[in-house]
Each structure stands twice: as structure tokens, then as C-alpha cells.
Amino acid sequence: MFVSENLSVNEKGNLTIGGTDTVELAKQYGTPLYVMDEQAVRKACQRFKNSIDKYYGGQGLACYASKAFSCLEMCRIVASEGMGLDAVSIGELYTAVKAGFDTSKIGFHGNNKTDEELEYAVDVKVGHIIVDNISELLRLEEIAKSKNVKPDIMFRIKPGIDAHTHDFIKTGQIDSKFGFALETGEAFEAVKRAIACENVNLMGLHCHIGSQIFDIDPFEEAGKVMLNFIAKIKNELGYEIKGLNLGGGFGIKYLNQHDPAPFETYMERVSEVVKNTCSELGITRPYIFIEPGRSISAPAGITLYTVGARKEIPNIRTYISVDGGMADSPRYILYKSEYEAIVANKATEERTEKVTIAGKCCESGDLIGENMPLQHAESGDIIAVCATGAYNYSMSSNYNRLQKPAVVFVNNGESRIAVKRETLDDIIRNDI
Ligand code: LLP
Numbered sequence: 001m002f003v004s005e006n007l008s009v010n011e012k013g014n015l016t017i018g019g020t021d022t023v024e025l026a027k028q029y030g031t032p033l034y035v036m037d038e039q040a041v042r043k044a045c046q047r048f049k050n051s052i053d054k055y056y057g058g059q060g061l062a063c064y065a066s067k068a069f070s071c072l073e074m075c076r077i078v079a080s081e082g083m084g085l086d087a088v089s090i091g092e093l094y095t096a097v098k099a100g101f102d103t104s105k106i107g108f109h110g111n112n113k114t115d116e117e118l119e120y121a122v123d124v125k126v127g128h129i130i131v132d133n134i135s136e137l138l139r140l141e142e143i144a145k146s147k148n149v150k151p152d153i154m155f156r157i158k159p160g161i162d163a164h165t166h167d168f169i170k171t172g173q174i175d176s177k178f179g180f181a182l183e184t185g186e187a188f189e190a191v192k193r194a195i196a197c198e199n200v201n202l203m204g205l206h207c208h209i210g211s212q213i214f215d216i217d218p219f220e221e222a223g224k225v226m227l228n229f230i231a232k233i234k235n236e237l238g239y240e241i242k243g244l245n246l247g248g249g250f251g252i253k254y255l256n257q258h259d260p261a262p263f264e265t266y267m268e269r270v271s272e273v274v275k276n277t278c279s280e281l282g283i284t285r286p287y288i289f290i291e292p293g294r295s296i297s298a299p300a301g302i303t304l305y306t307v308g309a310r311k312e313i314p315n316i317r318t319y320i321s322v323d324g325g326m327a328d329s330p331r332y333i334l335y336k337s338e339y340e341a342i343v344a345n346k347a348t349e350e351r352t353e354k355v356t357i358a359g360k361c362c363e364s365g366d367l368i369g370e371n372m373p374l375q376h377a378e379s380g381d382i383i384a385v386c387a388t389g390a391y392n393y394s395m396s397s398n399y400n401r402l403q404k405p406a407v408v409f410v411n412n413g414e415s416r417i418a419v420k421r422e423t424l425d426d427i428i429r430n431d432i
Contacts, residue, residue, distance in 0.1 A: 003253055003340040003386050004299040006040045015344040015384050017302055020410040022344040026304045026382045029408055030421065032324030033304040034393050036069075038077060038411040040300035041389075045081035048292055051267035056274070056288055063107055065248045065293030066092045068390035069301070073409060073418035075099030078296070084127070086248075086291045090117045097124050107154070107206075107245065107289065111178050118143050121151075128152040130206050130245070132179055134190060137197070144199035154204035154245055155180055155194065157187050159225040161209045161218050178208070182229060195239050204243025204286070205230065211294060214251040214260045220273045222246065227274065231281040240284065246270065248291035252298050254387050255338055263295060294390040301389020303329060303405075304344065305368075307381045308360070317370075318355045320377045325359015326366040327399040329385065329392050333365045341368070343375040344382040351375055357383065361400050393419075401427050 002008075008016045014023040018037035025035055048062035063084030066075065075096045078085065084105035087093040096106060108121040111132045118140050121129055131137050131153045144151055156179035180187035194202040209222050223246060230241045251260035278285045305322035312318045331337040341357060343349070353376055357368035368385055377383060396404050403422035408415050 002342065003256055003258075004040070004302075006037045006300070007302070007342075007384075007386065009347045013346065013348040015342050015347040017384075018410040019413040020415055022302070022304055022384050023382050025408060025410070025415060026306065026344070028415070029406055029417070031304050031306045031382065032322070032328050032405040034328075034388070034405055034407040034419075035302050035304060035415075036074070036297070036389055036407060036409050036418070037300045038409050041074070041077055041296060042081055044292075044296040044300065045078060045083050047263055048267075048290070048296070049082060051264045052288070052290075055264075055267045055271035059285065060288035060290065061105065063105070063289055063291050064296055065291045066096065067394055068293030069297040069392075069394050070095050071393075071407060071419050072099045073407075074297070075101050084289070086293070087126075090114075090120050093117075093121060093124065093126070103127065107291070109156075111156075115139060115143065119147075122147060122149060126151075128154050128203060128243075130154045130156050131194075131200075132156045134193065137190065137194060137200070141197045141199050150199050150201055152203040153194065153200045154206045154243060155187065155190060155202065156206045156208075157182060157226065157229065159207045159209065159222045161207075161222045161225065179206075182225065187229065188232070191233055191239070192237065195237065202239075202241070204245060204289070205241055206245035206247065206289075208245075208247025208291065209249060211249045212251045213249045214258070216261050216266050216269050219246065219249075219266060219270055223270055223273050224277050227277045227281060227283065227286075230286065231283050234283055242284075242286060243289065244274075244286035245289035245291065248293050248295070250292055250295040252295050252387060252390075254298075255340055263292075296390075298387045298390035301387065301392070303385045303388040303392060305383045305385070307377050307379055307383060310378060318353060319358045320355045320374070320383070321358045321360060322368065322383055323360060324402075324405065325361045325368065326363065327359070327361060327402045328396045328405050329359070329368055329388065330395050330397065331391060332367050332369055333363075334395075339369055339372075339388065340386040341372050341374055342384045342386065343377050344384045346375040346377075346381065349375040353377075357385075361402070363399075398422075398427060403427060 052060040065086040088109040106126040309321040351373040359366040406421035407419035
């Protein structure tokens with residue numbers, strides 16, 4: 001009935017998430033409120049892990065892409081499921097370290113890492129650093145030499161695959177700021193330089209073709225391209241690349257009409273392609289990494305708002321204004337992303353209207369969505385926006401000096417705060 005499996009309706013007619021009444025959550029913690037369902041996160045982690053076991057003989061590691069949603073509690077939950085982690089900044093790394101994450105399972109990303117970030121990654125002994133460009137390789141080599149260590153690295157490669165998704169979240173094509181290009185020979189030259197370095201160990205290659213991808217074909221294509229490159233390195237340089245990171249990007253259901261391939265199917269098909277291509281090319285099967293972000297956190301989350309004003313503009317549209325907006329939910333203004341919304345205290349009622357849900361920021365584009373089917377909403381109603389667990393909290397801002405909402409985890413009917421709501425003093429805490 002609803003877009004995410006963990007949503008339901010209780011005997012009061014209120015929307016529930018993970019068995020917890022969302023209207024009660026709004027009362028207890030206030031709105032806007034991010035709610036995350038712990039069991040949904042855990043189940044998603046288990047699906048990734050089990051699929052690697054089943055289809056690729058356990059010779060791989062699923063690393064949660066923490067840019068999707070990171071806080072101490074999320075890192076602790078993901079760690080307890082035996083996952084690895086993908087961090088893209090010293091802040092994400094620091095969060096994972098403070099959560100007690102096993103750093104040997106962390107891959108450190110970034111297309112423009114600072115020396116401070118590289119030093120920190122080396123000091124906390126991340127499992128591998130995914131090097132994006134030559135200047136980074138040379139700086140890392142220097143840092144590692146000065147510390148007398150030899151960190152494992154991977155190279156970020158642009159496989160030249162066009163994934164069918166929004167332009168802003170495509171990354172595998174040649175015109176991208178991320179990684180080394182294959183077509184131009186840049187990647188091959190970089191591999192030669194890395195092999196010649198004494199203080200880094202090139203253990204793998206990485207690619208990520210984009211995000212919110214529904215189709216498995218481009219993932220298969222990317223796998224083949226990368227394995228061919230691994231074979232070229234073996235044949236021409238006599239060097240064995242042992243790890244292959246195929247990135248993340250698995251699409252999720254934001255609306256009922258969305259139909260992403262189940263992750264198990266992805267893993268089954270990609271494993272087949274990897275096994276077959278390795279036999280054809282006569283290379284050893286690599287250890288595989290994948291980096292799901294959205295598919296782990298998005299369906300687990302919802303955002304709750306309280307309705308303020310209702311504004312009907314005859315023959316034009318009806319605006320329902322809520323107490324949050326682009327500061328906590330920036331994906332509409334950035335990507336025109338679509339979501340399902342439900343009046344949480346009228347969850348059994350028909351959706352009789354199509355409305356524009358607007359935020360409270362001083363900006364016309366500050367919308368949660370347009371043309372959204374919704375139950376008749378009035379001032380004081382609670383609206384739940386579904387599948388918001390990825391790239392909302394993590395991309396939230398203090399625009400208009402709004403306080404960032406709290407994050408609450410629910411678990412089998414219980415709830416607990418994971419991130420406190422910002423106070424007014426938090427808003428000025430760094431002001432002098
Ligand atoms: N690995 C790498 C190297 C990435 O760049 C990303 C996402 C992921 C993994 C995880 O992708 P996922 O499984 O979450 O699709 N802010 C945008 C999404 C940006 C994705 C950036 N990279 C959004 O809100 O849709």
C-alpha cells in the first residue's frame with residue numbers, strides 16, 4: 001500500500017513506521033523530525049551481505065556509503081551488521097572512528113582530498129584509500145614515506161559508461177571530475193606510476209557509474225570494462241590487481257510506480273559476469289567491494305512535518321505549507337526528486353487532492369514536491385514524506401538559520417534520539 005515496506009497503519013488510523021505510531025513520534029519529539037527504522041537498515045545490510053555470500057562465495061564486502069546518512073548511531077548499526085564503510089571526507093571518517101568502526105573495513109574516497117585528510121586516513125589505518133588523481137598519488141606517497149608505512153590504495157576509474165539517471169548524479173562518463181579516464185590512456189599511465197611507488201600498494205580498482213540506477217545492464221558493462229583493464233595490466237605490466245570495487249548506485253522505490261531490480265538479482269547477474277569474464281580473460285577473480293548508500297538508508301527513513309498554512313489558489317494549485325523545507329529536504333530543489341507523502345493522522349483516508357507541499361524558507365523553489373496526491377490536509381495535521389532516509393539529513397543546511405531537526409531511531413515499537421534537534425544557541429555557536 002505504501003512505498004516502503006516498513007510503513008503501515010495502526011488501529012487509530014495513524015501511519016506507523018517499524019511498528020511505531022508516527023503521530024505519537026511527532027508529539028513526543030516535535031517536528032520536523034527525521035525517523036529511521038533500525039530493522040529496515042539491518043535488513044538491507046543483511047540482504048547485501050547474504051547476496052555476496054550466495055552469488056560470489058563470500059569473496060566480497062558491502063561498504064555502506066555513509067554520505068547517504070551518517071551519524072554515530074548509524075555507523076554503530078552498520079558496523080554491527082559486519083558491513084564495511086565508504087567515507088568521503090575527514091568528517092565522515094571521524095564519525096566512523098568515533099563510533100568504533102573497524103577502520104580496516106573503511107574505504108576512503110574524495111576527488112580532492114587535503115593533506116590533512118590523507119594523513120588522518122593513514123593514521124587511523126583505513127583499509128584502503130581510493131586515489132582519484134596523480135597529484136593525490138604523489139602527495140600520499142610522500143605522506144606514507146614520512147610515516148614509514150605502505151597503505152593499500154585503489155584507483156578511481158571512469159569506465160566510460162552512461163548510466164540512465166539525473167545528470168548531476170552520473171559519474172562514470174569521461175566528462176566527470178571523478179577519477180582517471182580509461183579511453184585517453186590516463187588510467188594506464190597512472191597504474192604504471194603507482195606500481196613504481198615504494199610507499200603505496202595498488203591493490204584494486206574502483207568505479208561508480210552513478211546513483212538511483214534501475215537497470216542492471218550498465219553495472220554489468222562497467223564490470224566487464226574494469227576486468228578488461230585488469231587483464232591489460234596483467235598482460236602488459238605483469239601486475240595483478242586483486243580488488244575490484246563496483247561502487248553503489250542501486251535504485252530504490254520513491255513512488256509506487258518505480259520498479260528497481262531487486263538487489264539480489266543485481267548481485268546474481270554481476271557475479272556471473274565477473275566469473276565468466278575472468279575465465280575468458282584468464283585472470284584471477286578479484287575480491288569485490290560494493291558501496292550501497294541510498295538503498296540501505298533511504299527506505300528506512302521518513303520525515304515528519306506539521307502543516308501550518310493551507311492556501312488554495314483557484315484553478316492554479318493548493319499550497320500546503322509545512323514547518324521544514326529545503327533546509328532539511330533539499331532534493332526537490334536540487335533534482336526535482338519525487339516522494340510519496342501521507343497525512344499521518346489520516347492514513348486510512350483516500351488521497352483526494354493533488355497539492356504542492358511547500359517549505360517555510362524564503363525562496364519560491366522551496367518545495368517538498370508538486371502534484372502530490374494527498375489526503376485533505378489542514379493546519380495541525382502531520383505529514384510524513386516517505387523514503388527520505390538518504391541524502392536529506394546528510395545534505396541538510398541551516399538556510400534561513402533554521403535549526404536542523406532531530407533524528408530518531410525506532411526499533412520494534414521503541415524510539416530513541418540519535419541526533420538531537422539543534423537549539424538556537426547551536427545556530428550561533430561559532431559566531432564571534
Ligand atoms: N560510491 C561512490 C563512489 C559514490 O560517489 C556514491 C554516491 C555511492 C557509492 C553511493 O551511491 P548510492 O548507492 O547512494 O546511490 N545527493 C544525490 C546522490 C549523490 C550520490 C553521490 N555518490 C541524491 O540525493 O540523489
